[in-house]
């Protein structure tokens with residue numbers, strides 16, 4: 001049973017799927033304060049939040065249990081994603097579910113700003129009738145500059161065109177073609193400053209966008225510009241904005257988001273209109289984000305299907321059918337490799353050949369890293385923090401992908417090495433048959449990866465196979481399959497057996513006493529794959 005803490009006000013209707021799911025137990029504390037959250041966070045597997053809660057590294061230090069932080073909305077700037085990644089916690093959001101709400105709010109703000117509606121309303125509330133004071137401007141025939149042409153920026157652009165505005169768009173990912181298809185002009189930030197009557201921002205808050213609209217930018221804008229920020233507090237520098245409003249360079253501004261939420265009393269000006277972060281606050285958007293997040297939580301924890309994770313590659317239910325057998329094979333290849341290598345390798349190399357190389361193999365690579373690192377670091381490693389732990393432990397990692405086939409339709413090889421030695425394990429998935437380990441170092445074999453494998457290196461002379469069979473039989477262990485590979489007749493050879501139960505120390509000692517046997521290793525593999533599976537190591 002997974003325990004979920006809903007630590008913000010989230011639509012009940014949207015959460016229904018999660019609440020009705022027998023595997024999830026939900027606690028809702030929408031107004032929880034940071035201290036209480038810190039005290040109880042370790043009781044939960046999942047934390048669902050909006051922008052009210054700040055997830056800090058310090059908060060995450062209080063939990064060993066949390067696996068998933070679900071942001072019912074877009075912005076994850078209130079979550080220390082790097083800290084979550086280090087702890088192996090997946091962070092997901094619900095992009096797109098509140099796009100229309102945010103675009104419509106931007107337009108509501110722009111119209112309210114143009115026609116001074118909030119000011120006129122306040123005046124009438126104190127029984128005044130000041131018609132000339134509240135003369136506004138039209139949107140028709142004006143130029144709007146949109147900074148950030150993502151989902152919301154695009155919806156704002158469409159609406160601006162319906163108002164017959166000239167639309168300038170700036171976004172590092174906006175191409176000329178895309179701009180043309182949208183019927184807008186691709187512009188630079190400076191061109192937006194020089195030509196826009198309205199500027200609206202729709203980027204995330206990043207190092208680059210923090211204070212993007214600052215004093216120096218406001219020195220370049222057209223006098224009388226109106227600025228709208230429904231994206232994130234801080235993208236428009238609040239002090240510079242107040243100065244711009246005071247000097248008249250900025251005729252009006254509309255803010256839905258603030259550096260501090262709620263903002264301090266100093267953030268006031270007669271030409272500044274504000275709303276308390278309401279961009280996503282429509283009934284429809286809240287139901288949609290909560291519904292999307294509920295499904296994502298269920299999919300991740302129940303089906304290992306990941307969409308919209310900030311710190312994990314996507315592995316949706318649709319492509320899971322293809323990828324799941326490879327996930328298990330990758331994990332098993334890594335488990336075999338590290339049980340051979342035993343020490344921590346200095347270098348990890350992965351080679352993908354054939355059709356698999358055309359897929360996004362990142363999740364397979366992470367699975368192998370997890371398989372390798374967890375041998376020494378135990379259960380602190382998962383797919384989320386795999387790369388981080390790799391770097392932290394100073395290991396080098398390289399991937400090579402080659403669509404050409406080398407004997408198999410698909411082939412995955414993992415090589416672990418340090419300055420002294422290396423180990424290579426290769427595996428494939430045979431259509432309609434299942435996975436096979438087909439290479440151990442220089443030896444070609446054909447072994448179905450099962451829970452208990454026994455690897456024996458020996459001289460290729462008569463009698464060894466019989467001796468191995470009788471030692472194992474004497475210990476009442478049934479042999480499932482036996483595969484032999486050799487480099488040359490009478491040279492060195494290997495034998496890989498699948499056993500119905502793990503061989504004990506007595507078997508290994510008896511085998512090692514045989515003169516022709518050079519090495520014996522019992523390899524324990526996990527069967528059945530789950531992102532959160534801990535490998536069941538059988539150390540030899």
Ligand SMILES: NC(=O)c1ccc[n+]([C@@H]2O[C@H](COP(=O)([O-])OP(=O)(O)OC[C@H]3O[C@@H](n4cnc5c(N)ncnc54)[C@H](O)[C@@H]3O)[C@@H](O)[C@H]2O)c1
Nearest residue numbers: 075102148149150151152171202203204208230231279280
């Ligand atoms: N006020 C609200 O309640 C509310 C609601 C929803 C979203 N938002 C915020 O709106 C913002 C946009 O959301 P979205 O869903 O459109 O996201 P999105 O990811 O679809 O679009 C963001 C766009 O910003 C662009 N961008 C990034 N850095 C940039 C830069 N330096 N200059 C120009 N463009 C840059 C990206 O290329 C991307 O196209 C986010 O910050 C989100 O948190 C606020």
Ligand SMILES: O=C(O)[C@H](O)COP(=O)(O)O
Nearest residue numbers: 050051052073074075280
């Ligand atoms: O990033 C978002 O999705 C918006 O800012 C909405 O935030 P909220 O969920 O706190 O309303």
